[in-house]
Amino acid sequence: MIKAVRLLVLPFFISACSRDYQPADHANGEQIYLEACSQCHRTAANASIFQLHAKNTNANxxxxxxxHGSAFMPSFPNITGNNLVLISDYVLEHSEIADE
Ligand code: HEC
Structure with missing residues (x-):
C-alpha cells in the first residue's frame, strides 16, 4: 500500500520541478506561451498576463x-536561445507594470 502511494506521488514531484517541453521549429512567442505557460497562467486574449513589479519588467x-522556475513553477531548460527571447518578449508585451 505504501509503495503504491509512493509510485503515484513521485512523478508528480518530478514534473513540478522541470519540464522537458521543447518548442517546435519556428514557433513564435504566442505558440510557446500557449503550449508551455497558459496551463498555469492566464492568456493575453482578454487581459494582461501579469501585473509585474516595475523592477521585474524586463526580459532578464x-x-x-x-x-530556473521557482518553488511552485517548473523550469523549462529546453526553452533556450531565440525561443527564450521570443517567450520573454511575448510575456512582456502582454503584461502591465503593477501600481505600487
Ligand atoms: C505548473 C504551473 C506553471 C507553469 C506551467 C508555468 N508557470 Fe510561471 N509561475 C507559476 C507559479 C505558481 C508562479 C508564482 C510563484 C513564483 O513567482 O515563482 C509563477 C510565476 C511566474 C512569473 C513571475 C510573475 C510575477 O508576478 O513576478 C513569470 C514571469 C512566469 N511565471 C512566467 C512563466 C512562463 C513564461 C511560463 C511558460 C514558459 C510559465 N511561467 C509556466 C506556475 C507555472
Whole structure:
C-alpha cells in the first residue's frame, strides 16, 4: 500500500520541478506561451498576463523564471536561445507594470 502511494506521488514531484517541453521549429512567442505557460497562467486574449513589479519588467527576469522556475513553477531548460527571447518578449508585451 505504501509503495503504491509512493509510485503515484513521485512523478508528480518530478514534473513540478522541470519540464522537458521543447518548442517546435519556428514557433513564435504566442505558440510557446500557449503550449508551455497558459496551463498555469492566464492568456493575453482578454487581459494582461501579469501585473509585474516595475523592477521585474524586463526580459532578464522573465527568462530567469523560465530557465530556473521557482518553488511552485517548473523550469523549462529546453526553452533556450531565440525561443527564450521570443517567450520573454511575448510575456512582456502582454503584461502591465503593477501600481505600487
Ligand atoms: C505548473 C504551473 C506553471 C507553469 C506551467 C508555468 N508557470 Fe510561471 N509561475 C507559476 C507559479 C505558481 C508562479 C508564482 C510563484 C513564483 O513567482 O515563482 C509563477 C510565476 C511566474 C512569473 C513571475 C510573475 C510575477 O508576478 O513576478 C513569470 C514571469 C512566469 N511565471 C512566467 C512563466 C512562463 C513564461 C511560463 C511558460 C514558459 C510559465 N511561467 C509556466 C506556475 C507555472
Amino acid at each position: 527576469y522573465i527568462s530567469e523564471k523560465v530557465l
